[in-house]
Amino acid sequence: MLVGAGQVLGNRAREVSAAREPAELVLAAVDAAAADAGAPGLLAAADTITTVRTTSWAYADLAGRIGAHVGARPAHTGDTTVGGHWPAALLEQAAARIACGESRVAVIAGGEAMASLNALRAAGVDPVDAGWSTEPGGPPAFDPDELGSPAMQAAGIVLPARVYPLFHSAHRHAAGLSPAASIARSAGLCAAFTEVAATNPVAWNPTVRSAAEIAEPGPGNRMVCEPYTLAQNAMPFVDQAAAVVVTSLAAARAHGVPEDRIVYVEGGAGARDTADVLARPSFATSAALADALDRTAAGVDATRLEVVDVYSCFPIVPELVAEHLGLPVAAVAGVTGGHNAFGGPLSTYTLHALVAVTQRLRAGGGRALVHGNGGYLTHQHALLLSRDPVVYRGDPQPRTVTGVAPPLVPVPDIAEVTVEAATVEHSRDGAPKQGFLVARLADGSRIAGCTPPGDPDAARALSLYRAGELREIVGTRVRVTRKNGHVLVEAQP
Incomplete structure (x- = not known):
C-alpha cells in the first residue's frame, strides 16, 4: 500500500x-x-x-x-x-x-x-x-542509438517532438477527424490540463489558458511540429x-x-x-x-x-x-x-x-x-x-507485444504513394523547416523520409496549412522523388 x-x-x-x-x-x-x-x-x-x-x-x-x-x-x-x-x-x-x-x-x-x-x-x-x-557529476552520457533505429535516424524520424505528431496524424485520419476538429480536441485537453495545474501547488506553470490560446500559433506559442504548438508540447x-x-x-x-x-x-x-x-x-x-x-x-x-x-x-x-x-x-x-x-x-x-x-x-x-x-x-x-x-x-x-509490420523499403527515385503519417517541423520564426513522411507504395510496403532541412517550400508540401486553410494530407496520394537522400513531395493544390 x-x-x-x-x-x-x-x-x-x-x-x-x-x-x-x-x-x-x-x-x-x-x-x-x-x-x-x-x-x-x-x-x-x-x-x-x-x-x-x-x-x-x-x-x-x-x-x-x-x-x-x-x-x-x-x-x-x-x-x-x-x-x-x-x-x-x-x-x-x-x-x-x-x-x-x-x-x-x-x-x-x-x-x-x-x-x-x-x-x-x-x-x-x-x-x-x-x-x-561530482560522483560522477555532469550531464549523463547520451547514446544516439537511444533516439531510434538506424532506419528512423536515416529518415529523420527521431526526437519526441517529431515522432508523436506522426502518431497524431495517423490516428486523426483513422478516427475520421478533420484537422480542425482534431486540433480543437487536443487544445481543449491541454486547456483542461492548465486548469488542473492551477490547483497543484508544485505546478511549474499554474496559468489557466483557453483552448483558443493553445491552438493558435504565434509569438510565445510557436508551432513546433504540426499540429502541436509549443503549449501542447511537454515542458x-x-x-x-x-x-x-x-x-x-x-x-x-x-x-x-x-x-x-x-x-x-x-x-x-x-x-x-x-x-x-x-x-x-x-x-x-x-x-x-x-x-x-x-x-x-x-x-x-x-x-x-x-x-x-x-x-x-x-x-x-x-x-x-x-x-x-x-x-x-x-x-x-x-x-x-x-x-x-x-x-x-x-x-x-x-x-x-x-x-x-x-x-x-x-x-x-x-x-x-x-x-x-x-x-x-x-x-x-x-x-x-x-x-x-x-x-x-x-x-x-x-x-x-508484436505485430506484422509492412516491409520498409528505400524511397524510390519516383513513385506514387499514399501518405500514412506526416508532420512538418517549424523554425522558431514560424516558417516550415522540414517535413517528415511515412507512406505506403501500391504493393503495401512502407517508405519513410524527410524533406531537405531548411527548405520551406519542400516542407510546405506536407503541411496541413495549404491554400489558406487546413487540409488533410494523410490518406492522400502524392508523388515523391528522392534527391540526395531526402524526399521531395509534389506540392498539393
Whole structure:
C-alpha cells in the first residue's frame, strides 16, 4: 500500500543563486513523503530504495544517497533507464515484492533540475563550481542509438517532438477527424490540463489558458511540429522532484501510519512494443498501450473511476487512452496538470501523478487509474489504486507485444504513394523547416523520409496549412522523388 507521497518545486524563477541540483530536490521530496506518512522512523526501515533515472545530472548511486539520508540500509537498491513508464512500473514491482513477503518498506523517488542547469549554463557558471555533485557529476552520457533505429535516424524520424505528431496524424485520419476538429480536441485537453495545474501547488506553470490560446500559433506559442504548438508540447525545463513510500499493511501499522494515510495498490500491468516505430504495423494505434490497459482494467467500469491520470507528453497519448477506455477526452485530464502545464520532468512525471492521485483518493475515496508511457509509445504501464482495502493482483513483468509490420523499403527515385503519417517541423520564426513522411507504395510496403532541412517550400508540401486553410494530407496520394537522400513531395493544390 502507498502510505507516503511528497513532491517539491524548485527555482521557478530560474535564478542562479537558487539553483539546486536534482539530488537535493529528491532528498527534499523524500523528506516530504516521510512527513506525509505520519510515522517517524518509517523510512529508516526501508529495505528497498529505487530511483527513476535523472537526466539533468549524473549520479552513481542516488538510491544509496537516499538510504544514507534516511538512515536506512536497504537490501535492494536500483536506478532505472530513461522512460516515463518507470514510476508506475517501480510501484508495481514494489507492491509485488511486498505482497510475496520479500519486502516490507520501499521508497521510490526521482527528480530533475533542468531549469537550474540551464540557468547556470546561461550565466557561464559550472554547476560543479556551484556545489553540484561530482560522483560522477555532469550531464549523463547520451547514446544516439537511444533516439531510434538506424532506419528512423536515416529518415529523420527521431526526437519526441517529431515522432508523436506522426502518431497524431495517423490516428486523426483513422478516427475520421478533420484537422480542425482534431486540433480543437487536443487544445481543449491541454486547456483542461492548465486548469488542473492551477490547483497543484508544485505546478511549474499554474496559468489557466483557453483552448483558443493553445491552438493558435504565434509569438510565445510557436508551432513546433504540426499540429502541436509549443503549449501542447511537454515542458522539460523544470525543477521538480517526487517520492512515494510503499509498505505492507503490517509494517504500516507497526510504525504507526494513520489509517487515513493508506491508499491500496490494487495492481496493474505493463507492455512494450518494438522500439523501432517503422517496424510497427500502424501509426494510428498502440498495441502496447491497449494491452496494458486491458490487463489493468479488466472487469473495471472506467466511467466509475474517481480519477484517470494519464501520461501526457503530447496530446495523442491521453487521447488514445480515453478512446481505448471508452471515455470522453475530458475525463482523462486527471489531477496532476499535464506535461504542458504542470511540467514534464522527463521520466519522473508519473511520480508526481502518484502523489496527486494519492491526495485525491485520501480526500474523496474511490479508485483511480494511473498510466505511464515511455519511449515513442513503446513502454506502457498502468495501475489501479484504491482508497478501500483491496488485495494486490498485479503483474510486475511487462509483456512484449508484436505485430506484422509492412516491409520498409528505400524511397524510390519516383513513385506514387499514399501518405500514412506526416508532420512538418517549424523554425522558431514560424516558417516550415522540414517535413517528415511515412507512406505506403501500391504493393503495401512502407517508405519513410524527410524533406531537405531548411527548405520551406519542400516542407510546405506536407503541411496541413495549404491554400489558406487546413487540409488533410494523410490518406492522400502524392508523388515523391528522392534527391540526395531526402524526399521531395509534389506540392498539393
